Amino acid sequence: MIVKKLAFIGAGNMAGAIIKGLIEGGYPAEQIRATTRSVDSATQAARHLGIAVSTDNQATCQWAEVIVLAVKPQMLKDTCAELSPALENQLIISVAAGIDTATLSQWLGKDLAIVRSMPNTPSQVGVGASGLFANPHTRESERDFAHQVAEATGLCIWVEDETLIHAVTAVSGSGPAYYFLFMEAMIEAGKSLGLDETSARALTLQTALGAATLANKVDTPVDQLKRNVMSPGGTTERAIHTFEDGQLRQLVQKAMNECAARSESLGRELSQ
Template sequence: MIVKNIAFIGAGNMAGAIIKGLIEGGYPASAIRATTRSDTSAAKAAAALNIEVGTDNVQAARWAEVIVLAVKPQMLKDTCQQLTSALDQQLVISVAAGIDTQALSQWLGEALAIVRSMPNTPSQVGAGASGLFANAKAKAGDRAFAQQIAEATGLCIWVEDEALMHAVTAVSGSGPAYYFLFMEAMIEAGTSLGLSPESARALTLQTALGAAQLAGKVDVPVDELKRRVMSPGGTTERAIHAFEQGGLRPLIQQAMSDCAARSQALAKELVQPTEETR
């Protein structure tokens, strides 16, 4: 394990999930600090995370070897500009959605190593999936440390073209909501077929969990796993045919394409806000 002083600028849900994952994985709490906007929120975060939490971003950045930007995207430009006086070759990792490394370099300084991370909400239970992209200033050691942080909450993958972060958003960033929608629909359908809401929910959630675990643990393509559940002329085949005839595949393609397109549009709005979005 590589240990460096890490300052989290922002201590919300995602920062909290990463910090908890690091500490549970054996990372020393003394090497982690965080900041929030008020003394009240700092005290709450310190109690919840068992680390030092303050309100002085500049002080925290000067102490740190690695800075994790975990504020809302709309606040990121002002936060970065506030930090410039404290920067001295630290590695900067951003978990703020939509802001690319070029904008971060403009706000922080062109010489800095910057890694952009796109985590998702299951990071809160150690089952996250993150996409990572590093700018040209990031060295192998920077990438290794950023990966160590990302893996504290689950799986991570690197993309070498930053434009692919929009695809990461469409697949894993927004993806949990797709599965929650499918679960919601299955629970409703199970209830309509006569199960109690509690039974329909329990069976749906365990089935989703089991399917994901099975797909992850066996070296079998998911289409083959699907086929193995489908007996010719059987119940599962009838259900799958209904999904296919209803246009599930093109609907998923359209939904994820729309998601990626919105990610691209939001990125432009966040860096260069229009009069309507200011």
């Protein structure tokens, strides 16, 4: 394990998930600090996370070797301006959606090593998926540390072209909502077929968990796993053909194209 003085600017849900994951994985809590906007929230975060939390961004950054920017994207420009005087050669990790590394560098006013991370909400329960991109100033050892931080909440993958973060957003960043929508539809369909809501929900969620777990634990491609459930002329085949006839694949592609396009345009809006 690589241990560095690690500061989180912002201690909301995503920062809290990463901090908890790191500490549960053996990272020393005394090597992590965080900041919040008010004394009350700092007190609550310190009690909840078991680390030192203050409202002094500059002092916290001066102490740190690595800084995680975990504030809302709309607040990031002003936050960067505030942090700039306290920065020397720290590694910057940003989990703010939409803001590219060139914009961050401009706002920080320094050519620093910057890693951009696109996590998702299941990170809050340790089964997240994150996409990472490092700017050219980032050394291999800094990439390794950023990987360790991201991996504290689940899977992480690197992209070497920053524009691919939009694809990561479409697949995993927004992806949980797609599955929640499908679960919602299955629960409603189960109820319409006569199941009570508790049973329909339990069966739907366990089936989703089972399918994902099976796909993760075997080397079989997911299209083959699908066929393994389908018997010729059987019940599953009838359902799958109905999805296919309804152009489910094309709808998924269209939705993810729209998601990626919005990610790109949102990034331009936030960077202005």
